[in-house]
Amino acid sequence: MKLIYTGKTKDVYALDDGNYLLKFKDDVTGENGVFDPGANTVGLKIEGAGRAGLSLTKYFFEKLKQKGIPTHYIDANIEEAMMTVKPATMFGNGLEVICRYRAVGSFLRRYGMYAKEGQALDAFVEVTLKDDERQDPPISQDALHMLGILSADEYVVLKDLTKKISQIVKDELAKKGIELYDIKLEFGRAGEDRQIILIDEISGGNMRAYKNGNYIEPLQLEQLMLTD
Protein backbone atom coordinates (compact mmCIF):
# COMPACT_ATOMS: atom_id res chain seq x y z
CA MET A 1 0.00 0.00 0.00
CA LYS A 2 1.14 3.48 -0.90
CA LEU A 3 0.80 6.76 1.01
CA ILE A 4 -0.91 9.21 -1.33
CA TYR A 5 -2.05 12.04 0.97
CA THR A 6 -1.13 13.36 4.39
CA GLY A 7 -4.02 15.24 5.95
CA LYS A 8 -4.39 17.23 9.15
CA THR A 9 -6.10 14.38 11.02
CA LYS A 10 -5.78 11.41 8.62
CA ASP A 11 -3.34 9.87 6.16
CA VAL A 12 -4.63 8.18 3.01
CA TYR A 13 -3.12 5.06 1.41
CA ALA A 14 -3.99 3.45 -1.94
CA LEU A 15 -4.63 -0.31 -1.80
CA ASP A 16 -3.84 -2.74 -4.63
CA ASP A 17 -7.54 -3.63 -5.11
CA GLY A 18 -8.48 -0.03 -5.96
CA ASN A 19 -9.87 0.82 -2.54
CA TYR A 20 -8.28 3.22 -0.06
CA LEU A 21 -7.18 3.01 3.52
CA LEU A 22 -7.60 5.90 5.94
CA LYS A 23 -5.24 5.98 8.93
CA PHE A 24 -6.76 8.04 11.73
CA LYS A 25 -4.15 10.12 13.59
CA ASP A 26 -4.16 11.39 17.17
CA ASP A 27 -4.11 15.02 15.91
CA VAL A 28 -7.28 17.08 16.26
CA THR A 29 -8.13 20.45 14.72
CA GLY A 30 -8.17 23.55 16.87
CA GLU A 31 -6.18 26.58 17.87
CA ASN A 32 -3.83 27.12 20.80
CA GLY A 33 -4.52 23.72 22.33
CA VAL A 34 -8.31 24.15 22.25
CA PHE A 35 -10.45 21.88 20.05
CA ASP A 36 -12.47 23.64 17.31
CA PRO A 37 -14.16 21.55 14.58
CA GLY A 38 -14.18 24.62 12.32
CA ALA A 39 -10.44 25.29 12.62
CA ASN A 40 -7.99 24.72 9.79
CA THR A 41 -5.01 23.97 11.98
CA VAL A 42 -4.06 21.03 14.16
CA GLY A 43 -4.48 22.40 17.65
CA LEU A 44 -3.48 19.48 19.83
CA LYS A 45 -2.54 15.78 19.92
CA ILE A 46 -4.53 13.45 22.15
CA GLU A 47 -3.40 9.85 22.78
CA GLY A 48 -6.11 7.50 21.48
CA ALA A 49 -8.00 10.25 19.58
CA GLY A 50 -7.56 8.42 16.27
CA ARG A 51 -8.97 5.10 17.54
CA ALA A 52 -11.82 6.87 19.34
CA GLY A 53 -12.72 8.88 16.22
CA LEU A 54 -12.68 5.74 14.11
CA SER A 55 -14.85 3.84 16.63
CA LEU A 56 -17.56 6.47 16.45
CA THR A 57 -17.18 6.75 12.65
CA LYS A 58 -17.64 2.97 12.32
CA TYR A 59 -20.71 3.17 14.56
CA PHE A 60 -22.36 5.90 12.48
CA PHE A 61 -21.37 4.55 9.05
CA GLU A 62 -22.82 1.13 9.93
CA LYS A 63 -25.98 2.85 11.19
CA LEU A 64 -26.21 4.79 7.90
CA LYS A 65 -25.75 1.58 5.91
CA GLN A 66 -28.73 0.04 7.73
CA LYS A 67 -30.77 3.12 6.73
CA GLY A 68 -29.75 2.86 3.07
CA ILE A 69 -27.58 6.00 2.99
CA PRO A 70 -24.70 5.56 0.51
CA THR A 71 -21.21 6.03 2.03
CA HIS A 72 -17.63 5.12 1.15
CA TYR A 73 -17.29 2.84 4.20
CA ILE A 74 -16.21 -0.79 3.71
CA ASP A 75 -14.57 -1.93 6.93
CA ALA A 76 -12.65 -0.73 9.99
CA ASN A 77 -9.77 -2.02 12.13
CA ILE A 78 -10.04 -0.10 15.39
CA GLU A 79 -6.79 -1.42 16.91
CA GLU A 80 -4.78 -0.13 13.93
CA ALA A 81 -6.99 3.02 13.60
CA MET A 82 -7.56 2.15 9.94
CA MET A 83 -10.69 2.30 7.79
CA THR A 84 -11.04 0.76 4.32
CA VAL A 85 -13.15 2.81 1.94
CA LYS A 86 -14.35 2.84 -1.67
CA PRO A 87 -12.74 5.32 -4.08
CA ALA A 88 -14.58 8.60 -4.61
CA THR A 89 -13.73 11.84 -6.34
CA MET A 90 -14.10 15.19 -4.60
CA PHE A 91 -16.19 18.13 -5.73
CA GLY A 92 -13.53 20.54 -6.99
CA ASN A 93 -10.78 20.61 -4.36
CA GLY A 94 -13.23 19.63 -1.67
CA LEU A 95 -16.35 20.98 0.00
CA GLU A 96 -17.65 20.88 3.53
CA VAL A 97 -21.39 20.63 4.03
CA ILE A 98 -22.65 21.90 7.35
CA CYS A 99 -26.00 21.24 8.98
CA ARG A 100 -26.88 23.57 11.83
CA TYR A 101 -29.45 23.13 14.61
CA ARG A 102 -28.19 26.02 16.74
CA ALA A 103 -26.51 29.32 15.88
CA VAL A 104 -22.88 29.08 16.96
CA GLY A 105 -19.41 29.28 15.36
CA SER A 106 -18.97 30.85 11.93
CA PHE A 107 -22.74 31.15 11.39
CA LEU A 108 -22.96 33.49 14.37
CA ARG A 109 -19.82 35.38 13.31
CA ARG A 110 -21.47 36.06 9.93
CA TYR A 111 -25.13 36.49 10.85
CA GLY A 112 -24.92 37.76 14.42
CA MET A 113 -26.96 40.83 13.40
CA TYR A 114 -29.98 38.54 12.96
CA ALA A 115 -29.30 35.55 15.23
CA LYS A 116 -28.64 35.16 18.94
CA GLU A 117 -25.98 32.78 20.22
CA GLY A 118 -27.46 29.31 20.63
CA GLN A 119 -30.71 30.19 18.84
CA ALA A 120 -32.47 27.15 17.32
CA LEU A 121 -32.04 26.74 13.55
CA ASP A 122 -34.16 24.47 11.38
CA ALA A 123 -31.55 21.99 10.06
CA PHE A 124 -29.94 24.83 8.12
CA VAL A 125 -27.58 23.52 5.42
CA GLU A 126 -24.70 25.49 3.95
CA VAL A 127 -21.64 24.64 1.89
CA THR A 128 -18.12 25.97 2.36
CA LEU A 129 -15.06 25.54 0.14
CA LYS A 130 -12.09 23.69 1.61
CA ASP A 131 -9.59 26.50 1.14
CA ASP A 132 -7.35 27.22 4.15
CA GLU A 133 -5.83 30.27 2.47
CA ARG A 134 -9.26 31.92 2.09
CA GLN A 135 -10.66 30.69 5.45
CA ASP A 136 -13.12 28.16 3.93
CA PRO A 137 -15.57 30.69 2.41
CA PRO A 138 -19.27 29.83 2.26
CA ILE A 139 -20.54 29.37 -1.30
CA SER A 140 -24.04 29.40 -2.77
CA GLN A 141 -25.77 26.83 -4.98
CA ASP A 142 -25.54 29.28 -7.92
CA ALA A 143 -21.80 29.88 -7.45
CA LEU A 144 -21.07 26.14 -7.11
CA HIS A 145 -22.92 25.52 -10.37
CA MET A 146 -21.34 28.44 -12.24
CA LEU A 147 -17.80 27.50 -11.17
CA GLY A 148 -18.34 23.90 -12.31
CA ILE A 149 -17.90 22.44 -8.82
CA LEU A 150 -21.37 20.97 -8.31
CA SER A 151 -24.40 20.98 -10.59
CA ALA A 152 -27.74 22.43 -9.45
CA ASP A 153 -29.21 18.89 -9.42
CA GLU A 154 -26.31 17.54 -7.38
CA TYR A 155 -26.79 20.37 -4.87
CA VAL A 156 -30.34 19.20 -4.23
CA VAL A 157 -29.14 15.62 -3.61
CA LEU A 158 -26.32 16.88 -1.36
CA LYS A 159 -28.65 19.02 0.74
CA ASP A 160 -31.20 16.21 1.08
CA LEU A 161 -28.54 13.64 2.09
CA THR A 162 -27.04 16.13 4.57
CA LYS A 163 -30.39 16.67 6.30
CA LYS A 164 -31.07 12.90 6.47
CA ILE A 165 -27.61 11.99 7.80
CA SER A 166 -27.56 14.85 10.30
CA GLN A 167 -30.99 13.85 11.61
CA ILE A 168 -29.79 10.25 12.10
CA VAL A 169 -26.73 11.47 14.04
CA LYS A 170 -28.89 13.91 16.02
CA ASP A 171 -31.31 11.12 16.97
CA GLU A 172 -28.46 8.80 18.02
CA LEU A 173 -26.97 11.52 20.25
CA ALA A 174 -30.39 12.30 21.73
CA LYS A 175 -30.66 8.68 22.96
CA LYS A 176 -27.77 9.51 25.30
CA GLY A 177 -29.24 12.87 26.31
CA ILE A 178 -26.79 14.74 24.06
CA GLU A 179 -27.81 17.60 21.77
CA LEU A 180 -26.25 18.10 18.34
CA TYR A 181 -25.62 21.81 17.62
CA ASP A 182 -23.99 21.40 14.21
CA ILE A 183 -22.18 18.85 12.07
CA LYS A 184 -19.79 19.03 9.13
CA LEU A 185 -19.97 16.38 6.40
CA GLU A 186 -18.00 15.63 3.24
CA PHE A 187 -19.26 14.01 0.07
CA GLY A 188 -17.80 12.66 -3.14
CA ARG A 189 -18.83 11.03 -6.41
CA ALA A 190 -18.41 7.26 -6.68
CA GLY A 191 -18.64 4.71 -9.47
CA GLU A 192 -19.47 5.11 -13.12
CA ASP A 193 -22.82 6.77 -12.39
CA ARG A 194 -21.07 9.35 -10.19
CA GLN A 195 -23.40 8.64 -7.29
CA ILE A 196 -23.08 11.14 -4.43
CA ILE A 197 -21.89 9.33 -1.30
CA LEU A 198 -20.80 10.37 2.19
CA ILE A 199 -17.00 10.23 2.60
CA ASP A 200 -14.46 11.11 5.31
CA GLU A 201 -15.60 10.40 8.88
CA ILE A 202 -18.32 11.12 11.44
CA SER A 203 -16.70 11.60 14.82
CA GLY A 204 -16.51 14.12 17.63
CA GLY A 205 -14.14 16.17 15.49
CA ASN A 206 -16.91 16.85 12.94
CA MET A 207 -19.56 18.18 15.26
CA ARG A 208 -20.46 20.32 18.21
CA ALA A 209 -22.37 18.34 20.85
CA TYR A 210 -23.72 19.56 24.19
CA LYS A 211 -25.06 17.82 27.30
CA ASN A 212 -27.00 19.77 29.93
CA GLY A 213 -25.76 22.99 28.34
CA ASN A 214 -22.09 21.96 28.49
CA TYR A 215 -19.95 21.41 25.43
CA ILE A 216 -18.66 17.84 25.10
CA GLU A 217 -15.08 17.34 23.86
CA PRO A 218 -14.67 14.83 20.98
CA LEU A 219 -13.02 12.11 23.10
CA GLN A 220 -15.66 12.43 25.78
CA LEU A 221 -18.41 12.26 23.15
CA GLU A 222 -16.96 9.07 21.79
CA GLN A 223 -16.88 7.57 25.29
CA LEU A 224 -20.45 8.63 26.07
CA MET A 225 -21.76 7.29 22.76
CA LEU A 226 -19.97 3.94 22.77
CA THR A 227 -20.35 2.82 26.39
CA ASP A 228 -23.59 1.66 27.91
Added chain:
Amino acid sequence: MKLIYTGKTKDVYALDDGNYLLKFKDDVTGENGVFDPGANTVGLKIEGAGRAGLSLTKYFFEKLKQKGIPTHYIDANIEEAMMTVKPATMFGNGLEVICRYRAVGSFLRRYGMYAKEGQALDAFVEVTLKDDERQDPPISQDALHMLGILSADEYVVLKDLTKKISQIVKDELAKKGIELYDIKLEFGRAGEDRQIILIDEISGGNMRAYKNGNYIEPLQLEQLMLTD
Protein backbone atom coordinates in the same frame (compact mmCIF):
# COMPACT_ATOMS: atom_id res chain seq x y z
CA MET B 1 -38.64 68.50 5.96
CA LYS B 2 -36.81 66.54 8.61
CA LEU B 3 -33.41 64.82 8.54
CA ILE B 4 -33.99 61.20 9.51
CA TYR B 5 -30.80 59.44 8.46
CA THR B 6 -27.20 60.41 7.73
CA GLY B 7 -25.55 57.88 5.43
CA LYS B 8 -22.01 57.53 4.15
CA THR B 9 -22.81 59.08 0.76
CA LYS B 10 -26.39 60.38 1.21
CA ASP B 11 -28.62 62.05 3.80
CA VAL B 12 -32.31 61.18 3.97
CA TYR B 13 -35.12 63.65 4.79
CA ALA B 14 -38.82 62.91 5.40
CA LEU B 15 -41.23 65.10 3.42
CA ASP B 16 -44.65 66.17 4.66
CA ASP B 17 -46.45 64.29 1.85
CA GLY B 18 -45.04 60.93 3.00
CA ASN B 19 -42.30 60.76 0.38
CA TYR B 20 -38.58 61.08 1.08
CA LEU B 21 -35.79 63.28 -0.17
CA LEU B 22 -32.26 61.95 -0.74
CA LYS B 23 -29.46 64.51 -0.62
CA PHE B 24 -26.43 63.22 -2.54
CA LYS B 25 -23.14 64.16 -0.85
CA ASP B 26 -19.70 64.64 -2.36
CA ASP B 27 -18.33 61.75 -0.25
CA VAL B 28 -17.52 58.48 -2.01
CA THR B 29 -16.71 55.07 -0.51
CA GLY B 30 -13.18 53.78 -0.56
CA GLU B 31 -10.05 53.34 1.48
CA ASN B 32 -6.98 55.58 1.79
CA GLY B 33 -8.18 58.02 -0.84
CA VAL B 34 -8.85 55.30 -3.44
CA PHE B 35 -12.41 54.67 -4.65
CA ASP B 36 -13.80 51.16 -3.96
CA PRO B 37 -17.52 50.48 -4.49
CA GLY B 38 -17.26 47.51 -2.09
CA ALA B 39 -15.74 49.54 0.76
CA ASN B 40 -17.63 50.40 3.95
CA THR B 41 -15.78 53.63 4.65
CA VAL B 42 -15.82 57.04 3.03
CA GLY B 43 -12.45 57.18 1.28
CA LEU B 44 -12.48 60.62 -0.27
CA LYS B 45 -14.51 63.73 -1.03
CA ILE B 46 -14.80 64.91 -4.64
CA GLU B 47 -16.33 68.30 -5.52
CA GLY B 48 -19.41 67.68 -7.68
CA ALA B 49 -19.52 63.93 -6.98
CA GLY B 50 -23.03 64.21 -5.50
CA ARG B 51 -24.53 66.03 -8.51
CA ALA B 52 -22.74 63.71 -10.96
CA GLY B 53 -23.98 60.60 -9.12
CA LEU B 54 -27.51 61.95 -9.10
CA SER B 55 -27.36 62.82 -12.83
CA LEU B 56 -26.48 59.24 -13.73
CA THR B 57 -29.02 57.88 -11.23
CA LYS B 58 -31.75 60.02 -12.82
CA TYR B 59 -30.69 58.80 -16.26
CA PHE B 60 -30.90 55.11 -15.28
CA PHE B 61 -34.06 55.36 -13.15
CA GLU B 62 -35.90 57.10 -16.02
CA LYS B 63 -34.62 54.39 -18.41
CA LEU B 64 -35.88 51.71 -16.01
CA LYS B 65 -39.27 53.43 -15.78
CA GLN B 66 -39.59 53.25 -19.57
CA LYS B 67 -38.87 49.52 -19.38
CA GLY B 68 -41.51 48.96 -16.67
CA ILE B 69 -39.08 48.17 -13.82
CA PRO B 70 -40.51 49.32 -10.47
CA THR B 71 -38.27 51.79 -8.57
CA HIS B 72 -38.67 54.33 -5.77
CA TYR B 73 -37.77 57.26 -8.10
CA ILE B 74 -40.18 60.21 -8.39
CA ASP B 75 -38.13 63.25 -9.41
CA ALA B 76 -34.65 64.80 -9.24
CA ASN B 77 -33.21 68.29 -8.76
CA ILE B 78 -29.64 68.05 -10.07
CA GLU B 79 -28.58 71.57 -8.99
CA GLU B 80 -29.51 70.82 -5.37
CA ALA B 81 -28.29 67.17 -5.64
CA MET B 82 -31.67 66.04 -4.34
CA MET B 83 -33.89 63.15 -5.40
CA THR B 84 -37.51 62.66 -4.32
CA VAL B 85 -38.50 59.04 -3.77
CA LYS B 86 -41.42 56.89 -2.64
CA PRO B 87 -41.26 55.32 0.82
CA ALA B 88 -40.03 51.74 1.00
CA THR B 89 -39.06 49.42 3.83
CA MET B 90 -35.76 47.59 3.83
CA PHE B 91 -35.22 43.84 4.06
CA GLY B 92 -33.99 43.42 7.63
CA ASN B 93 -31.35 46.10 8.23
CA GLY B 94 -30.56 46.25 4.53
CA LEU B 95 -29.21 43.97 1.81
CA GLU B 96 -26.95 44.56 -1.15
CA VAL B 97 -27.63 42.55 -4.28
CA ILE B 98 -24.65 42.16 -6.58
CA CYS B 99 -24.65 41.11 -10.22
CA ARG B 100 -21.28 40.05 -11.59
CA TYR B 101 -20.12 39.79 -15.19
CA ARG B 102 -16.42 39.42 -14.37
CA ALA B 103 -14.59 37.92 -11.39
CA VAL B 104 -13.07 40.80 -9.41
CA GLY B 105 -13.33 42.24 -5.88
CA SER B 106 -14.76 40.16 -3.04
CA PHE B 107 -15.86 37.37 -5.42
CA LEU B 108 -12.24 36.77 -6.35
CA ARG B 109 -11.09 37.07 -2.72
CA ARG B 110 -13.54 34.31 -1.78
CA TYR B 111 -13.45 32.03 -4.84
CA GLY B 112 -9.95 32.66 -6.21
CA MET B 113 -9.25 28.91 -5.98
CA TYR B 114 -11.73 28.39 -8.84
CA ALA B 115 -11.79 31.70 -10.74
CA LYS B 116 -9.12 33.77 -12.47
CA GLU B 117 -9.07 37.56 -12.11
CA GLY B 118 -11.31 39.14 -14.74
CA GLN B 119 -12.82 35.80 -15.82
CA ALA B 120 -16.28 36.18 -17.41
CA LEU B 121 -19.23 35.30 -15.14
CA ASP B 122 -22.76 34.68 -16.36
CA ALA B 123 -24.69 37.51 -14.64
CA PHE B 124 -23.96 35.87 -11.30
CA VAL B 125 -26.22 37.23 -8.53
CA GLU B 126 -25.38 37.15 -4.84
CA VAL B 127 -26.72 38.88 -1.76
CA THR B 128 -24.71 40.38 1.10
CA LEU B 129 -25.92 41.77 4.42
CA LYS B 130 -25.32 45.46 5.10
CA ASP B 131 -23.30 44.96 8.27
CA ASP B 132 -20.10 47.01 8.52
CA GLU B 133 -19.06 45.28 11.73
CA ARG B 134 -19.11 41.86 10.04
CA GLN B 135 -17.75 43.08 6.67
CA ASP B 136 -21.01 42.65 4.74
CA PRO B 137 -21.11 38.83 4.74
CA PRO B 138 -22.64 37.02 1.75
CA ILE B 139 -25.84 35.16 2.62
CA SER B 140 -27.74 32.37 0.88
CA GLN B 141 -31.39 32.20 -0.14
CA ASP B 142 -31.96 29.56 2.58
CA ALA B 143 -30.37 31.71 5.31
CA LEU B 144 -32.31 34.82 4.24
CA HIS B 145 -35.52 32.84 4.46
CA MET B 146 -34.69 31.16 7.76
CA LEU B 147 -33.68 34.42 9.45
CA GLY B 148 -36.93 36.09 8.32
CA ILE B 149 -35.17 38.68 6.14
CA LEU B 150 -36.54 37.67 2.74
CA SER B 151 -38.91 34.89 1.77
CA ALA B 152 -37.94 32.25 -0.79
CA ASP B 153 -40.51 33.71 -3.22
CA GLU B 154 -39.16 37.24 -2.73
CA TYR B 155 -35.64 35.96 -3.41
CA VAL B 156 -36.73 34.75 -6.84
CA VAL B 157 -38.26 38.17 -7.65
CA LEU B 158 -35.15 39.95 -6.35
CA LYS B 159 -32.78 37.81 -8.42
CA ASP B 160 -34.89 38.25 -11.56
CA LEU B 161 -35.15 42.05 -11.14
CA THR B 162 -31.41 42.24 -10.46
CA LYS B 163 -30.58 40.42 -13.70
CA LYS B 164 -32.97 42.60 -15.72
CA ILE B 165 -31.75 45.91 -14.25
CA SER B 166 -28.08 44.95 -14.52
CA GLN B 167 -28.55 43.96 -18.17
CA ILE B 168 -30.17 47.34 -18.92
CA VAL B 169 -27.26 49.18 -17.27
CA LYS B 170 -24.76 46.91 -19.05
CA ASP B 171 -26.39 47.63 -22.41
CA GLU B 172 -26.39 51.39 -21.78
CA LEU B 173 -22.69 51.34 -20.88
CA ALA B 174 -21.89 49.20 -23.93
CA LYS B 175 -23.34 51.94 -26.19
CA LYS B 176 -20.40 54.10 -25.03
CA GLY B 177 -17.88 51.29 -25.43
CA ILE B 178 -17.79 50.71 -21.66
CA GLU B 179 -17.91 47.26 -20.06
CA LEU B 180 -19.77 46.61 -16.81
CA TYR B 181 -17.82 44.22 -14.54
CA ASP B 182 -20.21 44.24 -11.58
CA ILE B 183 -22.99 46.31 -10.02
CA LYS B 184 -24.49 46.59 -6.54
CA LEU B 185 -28.23 47.23 -6.16
CA GLU B 186 -30.58 47.78 -3.25
CA PHE B 187 -34.24 46.89 -3.02
CA GLY B 188 -37.12 47.51 -0.66
CA ARG B 189 -40.80 46.73 -0.21
CA ALA B 190 -43.30 49.45 -1.17
CA GLY B 191 -47.02 49.96 -0.76
CA GLU B 192 -49.66 47.80 0.81
CA ASP B 193 -48.89 44.86 -1.45
CA ARG B 194 -45.21 45.03 -0.39
CA GLN B 195 -44.04 45.13 -4.01
CA ILE B 196 -40.28 44.72 -4.42
CA ILE B 197 -38.82 47.88 -5.98
CA LEU B 198 -35.33 49.18 -6.71
CA ILE B 199 -34.24 51.82 -4.18
CA ASP B 200 -31.07 53.84 -3.48
CA GLU B 201 -29.14 54.96 -6.60
CA ILE B 202 -27.43 53.71 -9.74
CA SER B 203 -24.25 55.70 -10.25
CA GLY B 204 -20.54 55.18 -10.72
CA GLY B 205 -20.26 54.49 -7.00
CA ASN B 206 -22.36 51.33 -7.35
CA MET B 207 -20.45 49.62 -10.10
CA ARG B 208 -17.11 48.72 -11.61
CA ALA B 209 -16.85 49.84 -15.24
CA TYR B 210 -13.93 49.43 -17.65
CA LYS B 211 -13.05 50.91 -21.01
CA ASN B 212 -10.32 49.37 -23.19
CA GLY B 213 -9.18 47.37 -20.16
CA ASN B 214 -8.87 50.44 -17.92
CA TYR B 215 -10.96 51.02 -14.83
CA ILE B 216 -13.17 54.13 -15.04
CA GLU B 217 -13.56 56.26 -11.91
CA PRO B 218 -17.18 57.12 -10.95
CA LEU B 219 -16.93 60.79 -11.94
CA GLN B 220 -15.36 59.94 -15.28
CA LEU B 221 -18.05 57.32 -15.91
CA GLU B 222 -20.76 59.88 -15.28
CA GLN B 223 -19.09 62.28 -17.74
CA LEU B 224 -18.68 59.59 -20.40
CA MET B 225 -22.30 58.44 -20.04
CA LEU B 226 -23.96 61.85 -19.99
CA THR B 227 -22.08 63.75 -22.71
CA ASP B 228 -22.45 63.01 -26.40
